[in-house]
Amino acid sequence: MMSLPLEFDINGIKACQRNRHPLLFVDRVFDVIPGERASGLKCFSYNEWFFPAHFDDEPNVPGFIQVESLVQTFIMSFLSKEELRGKKTNFLSIDNVKFKRKIVPGDTLTIHATLKSLRRGIATGSAASFVGDAPACSADFVVAIPDILDQFKPKGAA
Template sequence: MEEYNTLYDLNAIDIQTYQKNRYPMLFIDYVTEAKPGQYAKGFKNFSYNEWYFPVHFDDEPNVPAFVQIEGLTQMFLMTFLTIPEYKGMKTGFVSIDGAKFKRKIEPGERLDIEATLDSFKRGVAKGHVESYVNGEVACTIKLTITIPDVLKKYRPA
């Protein structure tokens, strides 16, 4: 695979140039480092002002599992959508495997996320993602994501 320059310090505006997610469904705040075709690292800060905390749950607010999965997925997207030819393309889930939730994430906590691209062929990306709160594992997941516009080029006519 071709070697690309490492990207540093991508804020929410920068992230949106690489992927299609937007508020209220943008679940990563910052990418501290992304090596296109290899890995991405960054974080999400969870403020009590998040729209889901009052209903999940009012007496014990915590981050819903779907928000965690989506946040980890969005960091994973940065492992391959930072490759110039794929920048800004639409993506779709193929599989979510082995999701493990190790701890509750509460308002005021920061979720650090590390995504690794294991393979990327014909528009299909496979990899794994781990997240941490204060160095403690919060969630892990294995993902397969596709770029439909690339994948369809390889389908038989």
């Protein structure tokens, strides 16, 4: 029997991953198939802490925040698995980052992330975001789950 995709509000997201305000950049996650995929939403209002400094005459979302929104949705594709909820994650690599449009106050990013593999505490995959139907940002990720990865490291190696 196939189960329905999962959905997480902000409290559910916080139960799965360790990001917190002011560095939590996904508001809702939906269409989650643990171990396969996740989609998320991030609504940007002018009240975000970074807009006055980036930039007061033309506010837009900094690139690192766009990438962080992507990866926070991506990690939900595996941290939504019961046995991985709340685990710490670390970037190993970010590749093929592409910015297609400026994100401004009032925009809502819809993010779609796909997990390609999860082996020995290393997750690989990609995510892409959109404002409406217009592509906004995309990237490929390799993310570690240190608690699991450490089990496979050689013991006593210098």
